[in-house]
Amino acid sequence: MKKFLNTADTYLxxxxxxxxxxHPELSVNLESKVVTRARGPVAGKVGLVSGGGSGHEPLHTGFVGEGMLDAACPGEIFTSPVPDQATEAVRAVDSGEGTVLVVKNYTGDVMNFEMAAELLGEEGLQVETVLVNDDVAVEDSTFTAGRRGTGATLLVEKIAGASAARGDALSEVAEVGRRVNAASRSFAVALTACTTPSAGRPGFELPEDEIEVGVGIHGEPGRRREKLRSAGEIVSDMVDAILDDRPLESGAEAIVVVNGMGGTPLSELYLVYGEVAALLEERGVSIVRSAVGDYVTSLDMAGCSITVCEAQEDFLPLWDAPVNTPGLRWGV
Amino acid sequence: MKKFLNTADTYLxxxxxxxxxxHPELSVNLESKVVTRARGPVAGKVGLVSGGGSGHEPLHTGFVGEGMLDAACPGEIFTSPVPDQATEAVRAVDSGEGTVLVVKNYTGDVMNFEMAAELLGEEGLQVETVLVNDDVAVEDSTFTAGRRGTGATLLVEKIAGASAARGDALSEVAEVGRRVNAASRSFAVALTACTTPSAGRPGFELPEDEIEVGVGIHGEPGRRREKLRSAGEIVSDMVDAILDDRPLESGAEAIVVVNGMGGTPLSELYLVYGEVAALLEERGVSIVRSAVGDYVTSLDMAGCSITVCEAQEDFLPLWDAPVNTPGLRWGV
Amino acid sequence: MDIELARAWVRGIDAAVERERERLGELDAAVGDGDHGENLRRGFSSAVEAVEAMDPDSVGAVLTKTGTTLVSRVGGASGPLYGSAFRAAGKRLAAERVEPEDVGAALSAALEEVRRLGGAQTGDKTMVDALAPAVDAFLKAVDSGGGLSEAARAAADAAEEGARATEPLQARKGRASYLGERSIGHLDPGAVSTALVLRALAEAAAQG
Amino acid sequence: MDIELARAWVRGIDAAVERERERLGELDAAVGDGDHGENLRRGFSSAVEAVEAMDPDSVGAVLTKTGTTLVSRVGGASGPLYGSAFRAAGKRLAAERVEPEDVGAALSAALEEVRRLGGAQTGDKTMVDALAPAVDAFLKAVDSGGGLSEAARAAADAAEEGARATEPLQARKGRASYLGERSIGHLDPGAVSTALVLRALAEAAAQG
Ligand SMILES: Nc1ncnc2c1ncn2[C@@H]1O[C@H](COP(=O)(O)OP(=O)(O)O)[C@@H](O)[C@H]1O
Ligand SMILES: Nc1ncnc2c1ncn2[C@@H]1O[C@H](COP(=O)(O)OP(=O)(O)O)[C@@H](O)[C@H]1O
Ligand SMILES: [Mg+2]
Ligand SMILES: [Mg+2]
Ligand SMILES: [Mg+2]
Ligand SMILES: [Mg+2]
Structure with a gap:
């Protein structure tokens, strides 16, 4: 394993x-593993908290700050946080207006955040959960754990964050977050497996001419293995998977995220974005906003995900609203 | 080779x-390979132009925009641009106040930009060149091509960009750029080689337990090969190399950049930053600004560079000034 | 079962998990994210510390503490599942010394809790595939007059058998379900770790 | 040398570079950034197009056009160096047909320009190590009454010898100098490509 680390145990x-x-502007509790904005709860503002396994940086810790999350609780690498982290995070940011939890749909995340929400409810705190489940590689049926939460998390956290920042009420913040999720679909492809510090070697073996198609963000193998093809062909299949699941009509407007998994050069991500843009243009869909970069990563995995979110009218001003976090910053 | 690409020839x-x-806010000429801010020269403002081989994204194209570069000319992968690109870029942004060229110190870059500067001079345009040569892995002697330009380029472009944006004169913009370069030193380590699309395989073979120490940004091997050690030990050697070359006294203030080479997860970069911060604190140097992320990359190389710039009084307001580019954004 | 036996059980699980950490990680890497061994190691080593440090007044207190520690240290899917299971079991054992029947009821409660929380049925390729037959076997052994040691051995045998039987199944819960048919041909890591938990009980009971 | 021979030379370089592209890339990867083959392929294929499309009035026009095309298509270190070298040579050959002595003077001017621009001395492990002995050999052959074909063959032989001799050297110019002692034991890619350029001249002259 080749990583900049001291020991696997102390990596995180x-x-x-x-x-x-x-980031001295943030307050990081290394004991409890909770990251908050240094100045505590913002009076009159709904709190926005997220968390999940680590290894997806900048998600979620890198999205704490003005206009986005009030706190994040990073679990161990690829392991959802424990309820104590979530409760501490919520308590630290709740100003009395309630808190929205953004939870990616994984069995572990859902259960741990549910336990936290229960405890917080017993303490009299208002908590609403927004479940992110945008990954069309997984069938959303009773025969699976349901679609995974992946790239759309960026959109949900930014847009719900702006909603909270402008003073919307708890139910409104949660509602817009849910609508963003409902309007979003993602699909990911891996060129290489990633290596967790504790395992010390790649999660799967992938020959030089093969890729994993329909992967999640935890280094699991995908739905199927395929021969490596041209970017145009790969991206075309990805966009098809996304739009087959949630068709967009000609004339629709979309926010598109091309997200690197941690080991993919930016030039490749732009190349992928170019293919996506051409395919959507063919279908008469116009991209009104885009983000190209590493947002929801899987340690050192080479690969990318594509997220297409149908832009509803109120999404754009919220997306454009000022944000000042380590991982996303504009307008301030 | 595993990359998202169509053909090696069309990659760029x-x-x-x-x-x-x-980035519809930028104007990209795909024929001549020149990227400029869409609205053309800014009246009364000194132009700032840079360029170099591609494969280092976001450098330089991603630093075009308000408060930073007016134009960039990306050459082929790891190949400096040709003089025609540089002359076109300068002509496109020159408002009559002159233009500063930021050139990384490589034989090819220097010669091509020199040829461009000569041509532009013949046309009556004023051009000043700022040479960036911060990499202490190379001895700056007559027995080498001189120190390479690496991570300090980010600092030079940001600070000179802010100087130009606030209306400083040509000589002032060039001067502050040169002072930033003079105050900066960098050192880089690679965990893996990178693969250029045209070569189709890694530039060198590196065993699982070895690293290349003192590498540049073009996938060349470094000064020496070493066994992989703990991050703490590696970073300590890197910081020593930097401070041996340009010592900082206790009480000095520094801007620190921990830069990923393209294939390094953000969490590792933060881990490295933590080590740097501890080492500088031990020496009584306080870090007044920092940047952790991918800025000057080498395609898919796993590795990182550390840049330490002694912060002079006028650097900080210029570093903090608004910037709005694809790769760096704050304050607007 | 007495308090010391309960503690010995937790220590036994910790030792087994430590020993099998890498294998559990590999099983999880094949169909999931590879952290199952690490998760349980972190959880049970903390649980051992916690139950050694406490002065419990009942068998249940030891198990409840174990469950609470797992919940607050493990995370992931297995943290809430194992944690809640131990807590549910602990709730039923409010005495310094409990009978095999009580342990049977506690194991049943644990299974119930895992089913309730995770929604998995037998055959979904989860820890339930090991735990359900284990609880059955335990109850049956006690019914036919077996002692704790005997019942626990039967439970461990059944859990191991149940874990082995997950190999040909297609996962319908947890991360492995994302793989669809590609989950076939692999053991479920949680079922394998459940078998370790019950084997540790059998071994503790045999010595205790 | 006439205009057609000059064109044939450029075509010959292009063919050689195309054939040796990968090897030049590998040599450059060992001590530099691996782009030398690709750089020259891009440059000389454009140069061939350019000199085929033009209607030159002198040998020098062909070489000047080649140089200008190299400068505006290659980039890197080799673009300005080879480009300026061809331009410098072209400047000296302002006739439809030139004598071996003229070609010798042109090659000397090219070498001078490479030395001026790059500042490299013989022994610095650069293209100068192939070009300098080649020019010497060319001049000597012409001096002793040799024709173009003979002189070019002597130059090509000397360039190849000079390129081979770069192997044990430590680089003091260009990217390879960053490697310090690690540059020892590798051929300089630019010296190798310079030998290709001169061999192409020898072959064109032998046929023309
Ligand atoms: N819904 C569920 N019901 C019962 N057990 C489950 C469920 N989901 C997952 N599991 C069990 O959890 C195990 C995985 O645990 P672990 O790897 O620690 O958590 P994670 O999947 O969050 O990484 C699986 O092997 C399976 O036995
Ligand atoms: N200062 C110099 N003087 C003469 N030749 C040089 C000099 N620097 C580099 N070269 C030649 O250029 C060759 C490298 O060319 P190329 O790989 O195309 O450019 P780059 O080094 O910019 O990638 C070297 O092998 C060497 O022969
Ligand atoms: Mg996990
Ligand atoms: Mg080059
Ligand atoms: Mg797991
Ligand atoms: Mg080169």
Whole structure:
């Protein structure tokens, strides 16, 4: 395993300590693993909290700040946080207006955040959960754990964050978050497996001429293995999968995220974006906003995900609203 | 080779086309390979232009925009641009106040930009060149091509960009750029080699337990090969190399960049930053600004560079000034 | 079962998990995210510390503490599932010394809780595939007059058998379900770890 | 040398570079950034197009056009160096037909320009290590009454010898100098490509 690390056991806390050192504007509790905006709850504002396994940086810790999350609770690598982290995060940011939890749809995340929400409810805190489940590689049926939460998390956290920042009520913040999720679909492809520090070697073996299609963000193998083809062909299949699941009519407007998994150069992501843009244009869909970069990663995996979100009228001003976080910043 | 691409020959133009699609606020000439701010020269403002081989994204194209570069000319992968690109870029942004060229110190870059500057001079345009040569892995002697330009380029372009944006004169913009370069030193380590699309395989073979120490940004091997050690040990050597070359006294203030080479997860970069911060603190140096992320990359190389710039009084307001580019954005 | 036996059980699980950590990780990497061994190691080593440090007044207190520690240390799917299972079991054992029948009821409660929380049926390729037959076997052994040691051995045998039987199944719950048919041909890591938990009980009971 | 021979030379370089592209890339990857083959392929294929499309009035026009095309298509270190070298040579050959002595003077001018621009001395492990002995050999052959074909063959032989001799050297210019002692034991890619350029001249002259 080739990584900048001291020991596998200290990887996460060392990285968090570095994050804390680099971002004095945030408050990082290395013991409990909770990251909050340094100045505490914002009076009159609904709180926005998210969390999940680590290894997806900048998600979620990198999205704490003005206009986005009030707190994040990073679990161990690829392991959802424990309820204590979520309760501490919510308590730290709740100003009395209630808190929205953004939870990616994984069995572990759902159960741990549910336990936290139950405890918080017993304490009299208002908590609403927004479940993100945008990944069309997984059938959303009773025969699976349901669609996974992936790239759309960026959109949900940005847009719900802006909604909370402008003073919307708890139910409104949750509602817009849910609508963003409902309007979003994603699909991902891996060129390589990733290596978790504790495993010390890649999660699966992938020959030089093969890719994993329909992967999640935890280094699992995907739905199927395929021969490596041209970017145009791969992206065309990805866009088909997304639009087959949730068709967009000609004339529709979309926000598109081309997201790197951690080991993909930016130039390749732009190349992929170019293919997506051409395919959507063919279908008469216009891209009104886009983001190309590493947002929801899988450690050192080479690969990318594409997220298409049908832009509803109120999404754009919220997307454009100022945001000031380590991982996303504009307008301030 | 595993990359999202169509053909090796079209890699660069496809990626640039995607960049153009994602950034309608910029004007991208796919024929001549020149990227400019869409609205042309800014009256009364000194122009700032940079360029170099491609494969280092977001550098330089991703730094075109308000508060930073007016234009960039990306050459072929790892190949400096040709003089025609540089002259076109300068002509496109020159408002009559002159233009500063930021050139990384490589034989090819220097010669091509020199030829361009000569031509532009003959046309009556004023051009000043700022040479970036911050990499202490190379001895700056007559027995080498001189220190390479690497991570400090980010600092030079940001700070000179802000200087130009606030209306400083040609000589002032060039001067502050040169002072930033003079105050900066960098050192880089690679965990893996990178693969250029045309070569189709890694530039060198590196065993699972070895790293290349003192690498540049073009996938060349470094000064020496070493056994992989803990992040703490590696970073300590890197910081020593930097501070041996340009010592900082206790009480000094520094801007620190921990830069990923393209294939390094953000969590590792933060981990490295944590080590740097601890080492500088031990020496009584306080980090007043920092940037952790991918800025000056080498395609898919896993590795990182550390840049330490002694912060002079006028650097900080210029670093903090608004910037709005694809790769760096704050304050607007 | 007495308090010391309960503690010995938790220590036994911890030792087994430590020993099998890498294998559990590999099983999880094949169909999931590879963290199952690490998750349980973190959880049970904390649980051992916690139950050694406490002065429990009942068998249940030991198991409840174990469950609470797992919930607050493990995360992922297995944290809430194992944690709640131990807590549910602990709730039923409010005495310093409990009979095999009580342990049977506690294991039943644990299974019930896992089913309720995770919604998995037998055959979905989860820990339920090991736990359900284990609880059956335990109850049956106690019914036919077996002691704790005997019942626990039967339960462990059944759990191991149940874990082995997950190999040909297609997962319908948890991360492995994302793989669809590609989950076939792999053991479920949670079922394998459940078998470790019950084997540890059998071994503790045999010595205790 | 006449205009057609000059064109044939450029075509010959293009063919050689196309054939040796991968090898030049590998040589450059060992001590540099691996783009030398690709750089020259891009440059000389454009140069061939350019000189085929033009209606030159002199040998020098062909070489100047080649140089200008290299400068505006290649980039990197080799673009300005080869480009300026061809332009410098072209400037000296302002006739439809030139003598071996003229070609010798043109090659000397090219070498001078490479030295001026790049600042490299013989022994610095650059293209100069192939070009300098080649020019010497060419001049000597012409001096002793040799024709173009003979002189070019002597130059090509000397360039190949010079390129081979770069192997044990430590680079002091260009990218390879970053490697310090690690540059020892590798051929300089630019010296190797310079030998290709001169061999192409020898072959064109032998046929023309
Ligand atoms: N819904 C569920 N019901 C019962 N057990 C489940 C369920 N989902 C997952 N599991 C069990 O959890 C195990 C995985 O645990 P672990 O790897 O620690 O968590 P995660 O899947 O969050 O990484 C699976 O092997 C399976 O036995
Ligand atoms: N200063 C110099 N003087 C003469 N030749 C040089 C100099 N620097 C580099 N070269 C030649 O250029 C060759 C490299 O060319 P190329 O790979 O195309 O450019 P780059 O080094 O910019 O990638 C070297 O092998 C060497 O022969
Ligand atoms: Mg997990
Ligand atoms: Mg080059
Ligand atoms: Mg797991
Ligand atoms: Mg080169």
């Amino acid at each position: 806390t060392d990285a968090l300590a570095g994050f804390a050192a680099a | 133009t496809d990626a640039l086309a995607g960049f153009a699609a994602a």
